[in-house]
Amino acid sequence: MNNPEYKRAKERALYILEQRDHSYSELYSKLEKNYSEEVCFAVCDKMTEIGLINDALYAEKLAKYYFTVKKYGKYRAFSEMRRKGLDDEDIENASEEYLSDMTERIREIIEKKYLKYLSDEKGITKTKNALVRLGYSYDDINSVMEEFYE
Numbered sequence: 001m002n003n004p005e006y007k008r009a010k011e012r013a014l015y016i017l018e019q020r021d022h023s024y025s026e027l028y029s030k031l032e033k034n035y036s037e038e039v040c041f042a043v044c045d046k047m048t049e050i051g052l053i054n055d056a057l058y059a060e061k062l063a064k065y066y067f068t069v070k071k072y073g074k075y076r077a078f079s080e081m082r083r084k085g086l087d088d089e090d091i092e093n094a095s096e097e098y099l100s101d102m103t104e105r106i107r108e109i110i111e112k113k114y115l116k117y118l119s120d121e122k123g124i125t126k127t128k129n130a131l132v133r134l135g136y137s138y139d140d141i142n143s144v145m146e147e148f149y150e
Contacts, residue, residue: 005036006039006043008035009031009035009039009040009042010043010046012030012031012035013027013031013043013044013047013052016030016031021053021057022053022058022084023053023055023058023086024044024048024053024085025085026085027043027044027047027053028041028085029085031043031044055086055087055090056090056093056094058090059081059086059090059091059093059094059095060094062080062081062084062094063077063081063091063095064098066080067098068098071108071109071134072134072135073102073105073106073135073137073140074095074099074102074136075135075136075137076133076134076135077095077135078091078095078135081095102136102137102140103140106140106141107144107147109131110127110144114127114131115148118148124145127145128145
């Protein structure tokens, strides 16, 4: 494809990808605001072909960031990655290594941030709600909280 719209879209895509990594669908969404569907697909395919878009690699980077830096639980991390336009298979594969130690991560978060709130019922509820917002399951939260009750 060698028309002026394609060239402008390709330059725009390169500019967007220069700022940070994007998934295929994220880049497509940004391009479709200004360019035709055909051109957007052609540009996204070209970016994938030359290796500037790699959804599996992007999913791995996001998984590492969400699980280790942000300390998100499975549900929040998966939701954020879906919002970035990644498919479930890439998300599952990228997250596999981080899903085994959820209770340990909850324990760490409680000890670091919420231990002082565990003295009364209101504080316990507050802590549980915060952990749910971070994306941890009720079962995992409750099993760890029982350890702190003892």
